[in-house]
Amino acid sequence: MALLPILQHPDPRLRQKAPAVTVFDAGLQRLIDDMFQTMYDAPGVGLAATQVGVMLRLAVMDCAAKDCPPEPMVIINPQVLSSSDRQDMEEGCLSVPDTSEKVPRFNRLHLRALDRQGTPFEVQAEGLLAQAIQHEIDHLDGKLYIDYLSSLKRERINKKLRKQRQPA
Numbered sequence: 001m002a003l004l005p006i007l008q009h010p011d012p013r014l015r016q017k018a019p020a021v022t023v024f025d026a027g028l029q030r031l032i033d034d035m036f037q038t039m040y041d042a043p044g045v046g047l048a049a050t051q052v053g054v055m056l057r058l059a060v061m062d063c064a065a066k067d068c069p070p071e072p073m074v075i076i077n078p079q080v081l082s083s084s085d086r087q088d089m090e091e092g093c094l095s096v097p098d099t100s101e102k103v104p105r106f107n108r109l110h111l112r113a114l115d116r117q118g119t120p121f122e123v124q125a126e127g128l129l130a131q132a133i134q135h136e137i138d139h140l141d142g143k144l145y146i147d148y149l150s151s152l153k154r155e156r157i158n159k160k161l162r163k164q165r166q167p168a
């Protein structure tokens with residue numbers, strides 16, 4: 001397994017819409033394993049393939065509560081069938097480091113996706129898992145959570161990131 005570099009906003013690759021996964025080969029399994037390792041190492045609760053520069057509709061997640069056994073989940077070609085209970089939820093992103101803001105999300109959703117072998121499954125998600133699924137699907141569509149913020153808030157974050165990148 002290997003740690004993959006995570007693209008940082010404003011990398012233009014984070015703005016691309018990823019095409020569906022059609023091949024479930026050994027290379028895809030290796031990519032998924034590397035993405036899990038990269039996500040746990042960060043640490044984060046979700047990572048989309050687009051964040052490591054791979055343009056495929058694939059994301060890994062683990063929304064297990066602290067001190068609970070891990071609950072690794074792979075979603076491939078995900079499709080939200082229904083969603084409800086809109087709420088403002090605190091959110092961050094490994095591609096927008098050291099910042100978090102409240103964004104509108106659905107607290108419940110019904111998801112259909114493929115697992116890592118290409119087998120379809122459905123899940124009724126709520127809370128953090130529902131939020132993470134929406135966040136990761138946005139990544140696959142080239143969207144970041146900061147897109148939901150006011151331009152003023154977004155510019156404040158962009159400014160902070162530019163400052164962090166400047167050598168001390």
Ligand code: NI
Nearest residue numbers: 092093094095
């Ligand atoms: Ni993210």
